[in-house]
Amino acid sequence: MESDILQWIGYIASAIIAISMTMSSIVKFRVINLIGATLFCIYGILINALPVALLNGFIIIADIYYLVSIFSKKEVFEIMRVRNDNQYLKRFLNFYHDDILRFFPHFTHKPELNTHSFFILRDMTVAGIFLARRVEGEILHVIMDYVKAEYRDFKNGKFIFHRLKHEMIEDGFTRVLTEGHTKLHKRYLKKVGFRQVSEDTFELKLCPGRKVQEKGR
Numbered sequence: 001m002e003s004d005i006l007q008w009i010g011y012i013a014s015a016i017i018a019i020s021m022t023m024s025s026i027v028k029f030r031v032i033n034l035i036g037a038t039l040f041c042i043y044g045i046l047i048n049a050l051p052v053a054l055l056n057g058f059i060i061i062a063d064i065y066y067l068v069s070i071f072s073k074k075e076v077f078e079i080m081r082v083r084n085d086n087q088y089l090k091r092f093l094n095f096y097h098d099d100i101l102r103f104f105p106h107f108t109h110k111p112e113l114n115t116h117s118f119f120i121l122r123d124m125t126v127a128g129i130f131l132a133r134r135v136e137g138e139i140l141h142v143i144m145d146y147v148k149a150e151y152r153d154f155k156n157g158k159f160i161f162h163r164l165k166h167e168m169i170e171d172g173f174t175r176v177l178t179e180g181h182t183k184l185h186k187r188y189l190k191k192v193g194f195r196q197v198s199e200d201t202f203e204l205k206l207c208p209g210r211k212v213q214e215k216g217r
Helices: 002-020 027-044 050-070 088-094 097-103 155-163 164-170 183-191 210-213
Strands: 077-081 116-121 127-135 139-147 175-179 201-205
Touching: 002 027, 002 210, 027 050, 077 155, 077 201, 088 116, 088 127, 116 155, 127 155, 127 183, 139 155, 155 164, 183 201
Parallel strands: 139 175
Antiparallel strands: 077 116, 116 127, 127 139, 175 201
């Protein structure tokens, strides 16, 4: 019975390590790999296999080190506004077309309707793209907030919807609306501050009173 439990620990650890190798996001890879390595380390100790325990102990240290480095790293976020008919924008959308449809299955690029089109830069590297349009005067409708796989750690969304909130208010917006059609995208929207108002619609309020106060100064 005890040997069966030990075997299952080994199987589960192996499966978790295998799953970690399929992750395109470096953060997800490190987290899942850390869990698998921890189980393998415990497994090595329980079966008195010192090399297994030591190797996975080293992997645990390495994973923790890189995760701390990732989350403590001071990255420079910038936005690069582009024209709606920008050629690089078109090529970017074409290159990542299949991955974009995983999160935005109904997306069709209609550049003539966009009022906001910009790339999100992280340390001068394009990490994602943001497309939105003004509707009903004070509502910003986000058509797409796409992030490349290796940058899916919620930092892009927090930069856009928190650090740029004041700029959105200055532009006269009081609410941001968008749709979430997949579980992953819905989880992302809730993580960055959106409130689900219907099955697929999410809302972010932008403190509408602030703009009025600033006008009266």
